[in-house]
Amino acid sequence: MVKLDETLSLFQDLIQEMARKVRSMHCLAMQIMESGDKEKALQLIQLDEFVNRYEEEINDRAQDVLALLSPVATDLRIVIAGIKTASDLERIADYAKNIARYVIKNGPVAPCIRPIAQQIGESFLAMFDHTIEAYQARDVKKAFQIPEEDEVINRLLEEVHAILKEALKNQKIDDSIIPTVGLLRNLERAGDHTKNICEHLIYQEKGQHIDFD
Amino acid sequence: MENCFEIENLNLYYGEKQALKNLNLSIRKNCVTALIGPSGCGKSTFLRCLNRMNDLIEGCRIEGKIMIQGVDIYDPKTNVVDLRTKVGMVFQRPNPFPMSIFENVAYGPRCQGIKDRRILKEIVENSLKQAALYEEVHDRLHESAMGLSGGQQQRLCIARAIAMEPEVILMDEPTSALDPIATSKIEELIEELKKSYSIIIVTHSMQQASRVSDDTAFFLLGEIVEMDTTRMIFNQPKDKRTEDYITGRFG
Ligand SMILES: Nc1ncnc2c1ncn2[C@@H]1O[C@H](COP(=O)(O)OP(=O)(O)O)[C@@H](O)[C@H]1O
Ligand SMILES: [Mg+2]
Numbered sequence: 001m002v003k004l005d006e007t008l009s010l011f012q013d014l015i016q017e018m019a020r021k022v023r024s025m026h027c028l029a030m031q032i033m034e035s036g037d038k039e040k041a042l043q044l045i046q047l048d049e050f051v052n053r054y055e056e057e058i059n060d061r062a063q064d065v066l067a068l069l070s071p072v073a074t075d076l077r078i079v080i081a082g083i084k085t086a087s088d089l090e091r092i093a094d095y096a097k098n099i100a101r102y103v104i105k106n107g108p109v110a111p112c113i114r115p116i117a118q119q120i121g122e123s124f125l126a127m128f129d130h131t132i133e134a135y136q137a138r139d140v141k142k143a144f145q146i147p148e149e150d151e152v153i154n155r156l157l158e159e160v161h162a163i164l165k166e167a168l169k170n171q172k173i174d175d176s177i178i179p180t181v182g183l184l185r186n187l188e189r190a191g192d193h194t195k196n197i198c199e200h201l202i203y204q205e206k207g208q209h210i211d212f213d
Numbered sequence: 214m215e216n217c218f219e220i221e222n223l224n225l226y227y228g229e230k231q232a233l234k235n236l237n238l239s240i241r242k243n244c245v246t247a248l249i250g251p252s253g254c255g256k257s258t259f260l261r262c263l264n265r266m267n268d269l270i271e272g273c274r275i276e277g278k279i280m281i282q283g284v285d286i287y288d289p290k291t292n293v294v295d296l297r298t299k300v301g302m303v304f305q306r307p308n309p310f311p312m313s314i315f316e317n318v319a320y321g322p323r324c325q326g327i328k329d330r331r332i333l334k335e336i337v338e339n340s341l342k343q344a345a346l347y348e349e350v351h352d353r354l355h356e357s358a359m360g361l362s363g364g365q366q367q368r369l370c371i372a373r374a375i376a377m378e379p380e381v382i383l384m385d386e387p388t389s390a391l392d393p394i395a396t397s398k399i400e401e402l403i404e405e406l407k408k409s410y411s412i413i414i415v416t417h418s419m420q421q422a423s424r425v426s427d428d429t430a431f432f433l434l435g436e437i438v439e440m441d442t443t444r445m446i447f448n449q450p451k452d453k454r455t456e457d458y459i460t461g462r463f464g
Binding site for chain 1: 449
């Protein structure tokens with residue numbers, strides 16, 4: 001059925017497009033964390049609106065496919081997984097927006113943790129890219145491996161804790177930098193939602209529910 | 214759960230041509246079993262085996278066993294008339310007899326020797342009620358059945374089958390000549406009837422199969438590729454050919 005194939009392929013393209021927008025928001029968030037550029041932070045907050053509209057569009061398309069083309073089996077799961085993936089992408093975008101908000105309020109992250117903050121950001125982006133590649137290629141094996149990358153982010157966050165403790169003890173900084181941990185938590189959460197997308201992909205292809213937490 | 218049919222090593226030939234190939238399956242009692250597959254794959258042929266309608270076709274030869282209540286219906290001792298009482302059939306095109314609504318339903322019981330007018334009336338009313346037709350025709354039971362709409366005629370044919378107190382009702386694409394509303398009435402009726410009867414339905418509509426049936430068998434070139442609960446067939450078919458067929462990518 002050419003029509004169903006075409007429509008599903010357009011549906012998945014839309015999700016890819018949304019993922020690219022979300023990715024660009026996180027790239028911008030990383031720059032802002034370092035530069036403290038409030039103009040750019042405001043721009044980022046506006047981008048979030050844009051991403052929300054993508055999610056609505058994806059839901060509308062999903063409804064069309066269900067109402068008009070009656071998909072079953074894997075086809076049906078592509079639609080269900082797509083709706084869930086769009087919802088996780090929307091949340092991931094929110095975390096970029098939170099970073100922008102933080103920077104507007106508190107300025108850039110403290111210099112002593114900038115390098116590791118960048119490392120966390122890059123780890124997240126790599127994991128996100130691998131997830132979207134897996135989604136594109138419908139690669140279940142890859143989807144199973146990606147959660148390991150999340151471990152890296154978690155370990156880096158523990159390191160941040162250690163660095164901060166050390167800095168406070170040596171009174172190199174005051175405790176106003178404590179919220180930085182909260183800032184970086186946004187990337188941890190974004191990582192969790194990225195893992196969810198891997199779960200949706202496995203469900204889509206295998207019909208199995210996996211829980212990576 | 215009990216089975217109404219057990220089929221073992223069933224082969225069927227029309228002359229030289231083999232139309233059914235080594236079928237082995239069980240059909241559950243008080244369930245709706247849908248038979249799906251492309252045209253010419255043997256669905257109607259298989260359905261006709263279940264009440265020996267193929268006996269009437271010249272050159273048709275059957276091997277294997279079809280057991281109903283522990284008895285092989287192809288055993289020489291089986292009484293075919295009794296069998297067709299037990300296993301009723303509804304066809305693609307409604308085929309009421311050119312007589313009154315009442316006589317259409319009373320016809321079978323009359324042939325079985327029931328003469329008492331009061332008992333016949335009871336059977337007719339009951340059958341029409343079970344076929345969800347009584348409300349619509351109770352004030353014109355003695356008018357010709359040919360004046361009914363297509364959907365009503367088909368429900369009349371179901372009532373006619375019910376009047377014989379069957380175990381099983383076979384339906385060969387019973388809604389393919391009906392509009393969506395008449396179709397949905399028949400589908401609702403099927404849901405109701407399965408409480409009392411086992412139903413085997415051939416349908417070319419995937420959605421109908423998924424809506425009305427508990428089990429589904431997918432036929433291809435005279436073989437059963439896959440048979441499972443309808444839920445499994447439409448969610449996670451095991452065979453690639455089944456998935457291709459139900460998703461409309463076949464061929
Ligand atoms: N009376 C018959 N004589 C010879 N061949 C037949 C007869 N009825 C059906 N066939 C052949 O048997 C095969 C199965 O037909 P049928 O059971 O009608 O398929 P379906 O109901 O799945 O469309 C087809 O190839 C058909 O041509
Ligand atoms: Mg047929």
